[in-house]
Amino acid sequence: MAFSVLGQKIPLYPATEKTxxxxxxxxxxxxxxxxxxxxxxxxxxxxxxxxxxxxxSHLADQHEGRDVxxxxxxxxxxxxxxxxxxxxxDQSGHRFPDQYRDVTTAxxxxxxxxxxxxxxPERIGILGFSAGGHLASMATTMHLPAVKxxxxxxEQYNSRPAFSILIYPVIALxxxxxxxxxxxxxxGKNPDDALVDSLSTYNRVDAHTPPTFLVHSTDDQAVPPxxxxxxxxxxxxxxxxxxxxxxxxxxxxxxxxPKDDALNTWPDLSVxxxxxxxx
Numbered sequence: 001m002a003f004s005v006l007g008q009k010i011p012l013y014p015a016t017e018k019t020x021x022x023x024x025x026x027x028x029x030x031x032x033x034x035x036x037x038x039x040x041x042x043x044x045x046x047x048x049x050x051x052x053x054x055x056x057s058h059l060a061d062q063h064e065g066r067d068v069x070x071x072x073x074x075x076x077x078x079x080x081x082x083x084x085x086x087x088x089x090d091q092s093g094h095r096f097p098d099q100y101r102d103v104t105t106a107x108x109x110x111x112x113x114x115x116x117x118x119x120x121p122e123r124i125g126i127l128g129f130s131a132g133g134h135l136a137s138m139a140t141t142m143h144l145p146a147v148k149x150x151x152x153x154x155e156q157y158n159s160r161p162a163f164s165i166l167i168y169p170v171i172a173l174x175x176x177x178x179x180x181x182x183x184x185x186x187x188g189k190n191p192d193d194a195l196v197d198s199l200s201t202y203n204r205v206d207a208h209t210p211p212t213f214l215v216h217s218t219d220d221q222a223v224p225p226x227x228x229x230x231x232x233x234x235x236x237x238x239x240x241x242x243x244x245x246x247x248x249x250x251x252x253x254x255x256x257x258p259k260d261d262a263l264n265t266w267p268d269l270s271v272x273x274x275x276x277x278x279x
Contacts (some may be wrong), residue, residue, distance in 0.1 A: 004165065007034035007069065007081060022094050026058070026086045031094050031102045034061075034169035035079040036069035037117070044076035046123040046279040049106055051082050051162070053168075053253065055128030056099065057071060058183035063255035064129040064167075066187065071256060075271050077117060082106050082274065084135065087185040096186050096199065103139045104159040111157040123279055125163035125210070130223060131182045132251065133169025134201065137231065140212065141204035163177060165211040165270050168252055170223050172200045205234035211241035213273050215266045217250035243273050247268040 011217050013117050020027035038044070052064040059065070069079035083103040087093035107124065114121040128136025131201040143160040145232060173183040174196045187195060197203060212235055216225040225246055235242035250263045257263030 002061065006034045007066070009033070009078075010035055010109070012102060012109060019098075019219055021093060026088065026093060028193055031085050031107055033084050034065070034069075034083065035117075036066075036073050036079040036081070036183070038073045038076050038078050042074070042076040043078070043083030044124070045077040045120045046076075046126070046162075046274065047080065047110060047119050047163070048072055048108065049080045049082060049124065049126045051084065051103060051104075051126065051128035051135045053077075053128070053132040054183050055179075056087055056088070057089070057093075057181075058086060058132045060129065060132075060253070060255070061083070062110065062130065064253075067115065067256055067258075070126070071267050072271075078108060078117075080106065082132075091188060095188055096195075099186065100138050103135050104142075104144050105154065106262065107139060107159045107161060107216075108144075108154040110159045112154055117206075121157070123162055123164070123212065125165070125274075125279065126161040127165040127167070128169060131165045131170050131185070132180070133166045134173075134179075134182060134186075135170065136164060137166055137169055137201040138199065139206075140166075141201050141206070141207065141209055160208070161210055163210050163274065163279060166212060166228065167215045167266070168217065168220055169214070169227055169231070170221055171202050171227035171231045173197075174200055177224045177230065179223050202230040202234040205231065205238055206239075207238050209240050211277055212243075213270050214244045215247075215270075216245075217247045217252070217263075219249055220252045222252040241277070243269075245269060249258075 085094035146158040216228040
């Protein structure tokens with residue numbers, strides 16, 4: 001068995017930095033990474049940061065987190081599952097940019113400790129589901145540069161992932177394809193229109209966006225497949241290597257789809273895609 005059963009918990013921020021909100025029930029502990037390291041005999045040298053979905057209000061961290069880590073570990077990939085900050089319908093929790101800071105910090109933490117963990121810092125990608133797909137798409141399109149002379153060691157590393165895997169992702173926060181729930185949890189009840197458009201991440205794709213693998217289902221009533229289509233079209237426009245897989249069924253939130261012989265082909269397809277890219 002080439003994967004860890006339990007992941008090592010790694011805090012994202014120093015214990016002295018307050019990242020929780022008093023009285024917010026989902027802030028039982030600060031954001032952290034769960035590290036599942038591939039065994040040396042199967043390691044590919046590539047690492048994947050996984051962002052579970054949950055509409056920015058909860059984390060589906062089993063079937064869109066630990067189960068995902070187990071699969072990619074079996075194929076030789078190191079995996080980190082990101083436990084990022086959340087909000088609630090009464091808006092008592094966290095909003096943007098907290099979640100964006102969590103995902104960019106996570107990428108920088110992994111890169112900064114790559115030597116310690118025996119990882120290749122140039123082969124660290126990202127994978128996200130649903131709202132976690134939106135978070136991953138922000139990391140994919142909104143990179144923080146490396147500042148070599150920065151006082152903070154983390155800021156000496158950029159936050160750009162080497163590749164991106166987006167599974168039934170929320171991409172649009174405005175327009176007919178928008179997922180209103182994710183938008184409200186991320187930006188509040190009456191967000192600025194310019195910010196909403198800015199964080200509809202298909203608008204952020206450019207020549208520096210990494211290769212991206214997308215999966216969606218035609219009958220997804222929660223997050224319409226147009227989300228992935230918009231992102232794919234933007235990738236094509238900028239000449240970014242892109243692979244799009246749209247299934248004729250599945251709805252939303254199926255994770256690795258272990259009981260569906262059609263849907264459960266996407267994980268193996270993603271591994272084949274990664275190998276073709278050299279990962």
